Amino acid sequence: MKILILGNLGYIGPLVVERLRKSYPNAILVGFDIGYYAHALTTISRLPETLLDVQYYGDVRTFPEDLMNGVVAVVYLAAISNDPMGKEFEDITLDVNYRSAIYLAKLAKNKGAKSFIFASSCSLYGFAESGLRNENSELNPLTAYAKSKTCAEQDLEPIANDSFSITCLRFGTACGFSPRLRLDLVLNDFVANAITTGKIKILSDGKPWRPLIHIKDMARAIDWAISRRVNNGGSCLSINIGSNEWNYQVKELAEVVKLVIPNVDININHNTASDKRSYQVDFSLFESIAPDFIPKVSLEEAVKDLQSGLESIGFSDSNFRSSNLMRINMLKEHKRNGRLNEQLEWV
Ligand SMILES: NC(=O)c1ccc[n+]([C@@H]2O[C@H](COP(=O)([O-])OP(=O)(O)OC[C@H]3O[C@@H](n4cnc5c(N)ncnc54)[C@H](O)[C@@H]3O)[C@@H](O)[C@H]2O)c1
Known part of the structure; x- marks a missing residue:
């Protein structure tokens, strides 16, 4: 069995590779990535790609x-994988997250593949505070990033059939330590701030709702989707991936960090305009059709995992919000130094 992982050299990819190597020890695992963050390792352990059989460097927009x-x-x-990057690189976000995904799903089907797993996002629910959003709820994508995921899901659906299953996994906001850690994610930011400054600076009023999920649990869901049968959810399935217990208000996340890492001050910005992205999500469908794969990591474990990971690499940069651990900074630096052109292609 050959499994192709496109975009494996980012934050989540290494955990996916690790999981798939354990679940499919005899599979041929192939990675393919343009490599924007490939060099930005945050591990003192082995290079995650040594678990693959082959690593290719290339662009999904020109896939061989x-x-x-x-x-x-x-x-x-x-993907161009968050809202700030989507705002800065809107057309490329659509090209990479949407158009290339559709092209590659069609190519995979024509070449005889059996399943296509698309990393989607709960952000396509947009602002949705009145009750839990389930898979039948109206979508309200507010950003270029969320729109790219919505368009991809819509156009993937007609490609699926009984011999080619498509699963769009609508993940909550990721958290946890990775060999390619990124700190542009709310819980990761809080823990890094707590460790380096003893303070958590909440940029919003703390009230927005966010469903979170640990990256190990994202990898487990991908594992499930690879072998999902079409009689379990249909040939094309869009499904919320997370846990009903992991819908948190941002200020609650800060409180849990403070429980694990004592003597931390929490600073809420009461003067800011309220965050338009706020949603609570219903994960019951996932619980019912994939009971053996529902999230296992607790929020406290996620905080401890980040804490120990950051300590293991001696992390001490209190100015990390200006560093390359924020993905947008990395892309801008590549551009500034002439390494990437306007289309985010390597020069
Ligand atoms: N991190 C989250 O909170 C979260 C939540 C929901 C969904 N997702 C989705 O999960 C997926 C993985 O997320 P991540 O956090 O690891 O993102 P990431 O940005 O860390 O990794 C994405 C990878 O895609 C690669 N890539 C970008 N453009 C490419 C191109 N043109 N050709 C080939 N490779 C390209 C990048 O080099 C990078 O290694 C993304 O699709 C993201 O939208 C992430």
Whole structure:
């Protein structure tokens, strides 16, 4: 069995590779990534890609068709992967997150693959505070990033059939330590701030709702989706991935960090305009159709995992919000130094 993981050299990819290597010890695991963050490792352990059989460097926008030969399952992680980057690089966000995903799903199907797993996002629910959003709720994508995921889901649906399943996993906001850690994520930011400054600076009024999920649990869901049968959810399934216990208000996340890392001050910005992105999500469908794969990591464990990971690399940069651990800073630095052109292609 050959599994192709597109976008494996980011924050979540290394955990996905680790999980798939354990679940499919004899599979041929192939990685493909443009490599924007490939060098930005935050581990003193082995290079995550040594668990793969092959690593390719390339662009999903110009994917070499032959690399799809013999592939049985495709995991599509490649993305311009958050709202600030989507705002800065709107057209490229649509090209990478949406158009290339559709092209590659069609290619995979034509080449005889059996399943396509698309990393979608709960952010397509937008502002949705009145009650839990389930898979039948109206979508309200507010940003270029969320729109790219919404368009991709819509156009993936007609490609699926009984012999080619498509699963769009609508993940909550990721958290947890990774060999390619990123700190542009709310819980990761809070823990890094707590460790380096003893303070958590909440940029909003703390009231927005966010469903969170640990990256190990995201990898477990991808594992499930690879072998999902079409009689369990249909040939194309869009499904919320997370846990009903993990819908948190941002200020609650800060409180849990403070429980694990004592003597931390929490500073809430009461003067800011309220955050338009706020949503609570219903994960009951996932619980019912994938009971063995529902999230396991607790929020306290996630905080401890981040704390020990950051300590293991001697992390002490209190100015990390200006550093390359924020993905947008990395892309801008590549551009500023002439390494990437306007289209975010390597020069
Ligand atoms: N991190 C989260 O909170 C979260 C939540 C929900 C969904 N997701 C989705 O999960 C996926 C993985 O997220 P992540 O946090 O690891 O993102 P990431 O930005 O860390 O990794 C994405 C990877 O895609 C690669 N990539 C970008 N453009 C490419 C191109 N043109 N060709 C080939 N590779 C390209 C990048 O180099 C990077 O390694 C993304 O699709 C993201 O939208 C993430």
